[in-house]
Amino acid sequence: MKRPLITSLALVALATLAACGGEAKSGHANEALGTKAALQPAQPKRETVQGLPGMPPVLDPTDVYAADRPNQLSPAVRDFPSRVYVPNTNSNTVSVIDPKTYEVIETIPVGAQPQHVVPSWDMKTLWVNNDRGNTLTPIDPRTGKAGRTVDVHDPYNLYFTPNGKYAIVMASLDRELVFRDAHTMKREKTVPVSCYGVNHADFSLDGKYFIVSCEFSGELLKVDTEKMKVVGQQKLPFNGAMPQDVKVSPDGKRFYIADMMADGMWVLDGDKFTEPTLLPTGKGTHGLYVSRDSREMYISNRGEGTISIFDFAQNKLTKKWHLPDGGSPDMGGVSADGKVLWLSGRYNSEVYAIDTRTGVQLARIKVGSGPHGLAVYPQPGRYSLGHTGIFR
Known part of the structure; x- marks a missing residue:
């Protein structure tokens, strides 16, 4: 047949x-x-990113924040109560706010001059950076209770390598980047730097390098993550520059650096590390926070009580929100559902809750003196890169 x-x-x-x-x-x-x-039609082949050895795979090469969608909580944090942890730098305490009632439900004594509350790489611990106390205070986000402090010198800020191997202490006054074991905080390698005031950072799409701001000398560093080595350094082209927060764009092609003296944010090509350009945003530009849909970035202008909105696709500022009665919006984060932006009021002993759809202030909550790097927790993501919550 x-x-x-x-x-x-x-x-x-x-x-x-x-x-x-x-x-x-x-x-x-x-x-x-x-x-x-x-x-x-034939589907375009998605680019594969070869990340830092040991780092979880990049979910989407076009969006480093792909894991941060509304309420996409990891099983590791899903049962944690929703809280806002506020380090009060001058009061040596952490105020704990219930975001449902906008009330302080607990005040935790910590070490001297707490600067930031930082989620650990595995997201199971919150580390309070007691800068002048030379300690880290661990908080269990499941119970809200503080544990035994760990001796760490000059911990102004804290980050974690994308593979979860090291914690990186931003030793601002010591002029050092200190790589420590991410779990025990044992010192592994100290990297002296010639700039002054290392404070904030963010990582490239592949995690192979990170950009660091040097607040007091107006400089930027580029650091090889695996080699733990400074591979680039430049002075910002503004007399008296004072760089603060750092965030990478969703596509990983640009870094944004807030500058509280230049009153704007610098736009930097991280791969090339060429001279950045300045985008004016407002007086005292300080914190940078990406929306849950990766479309916008909220920029706190501490010196004028406003928040500027930057649209990534349009590559421009689109809105500016003004806090009623002014204020000093500083550091913070976005709620798990993406509906509320939380910011500390650095010079007003208060915290602001702002509706991300309208810019309307939802609450103004009194806390201790000098509130700084508050953490909204839990947040979506697979792992934490540190600061007040940079998740991938």
């Missing part, structure tokens, strides 16, 4: 099924599948 001719459409179907590990079906169903496959 003569075998029927296999059409080119059927061959497409067979090839498609074979590639997908499926089994070919006979008759009209097979031809229909082949026709459907042939008519569908």
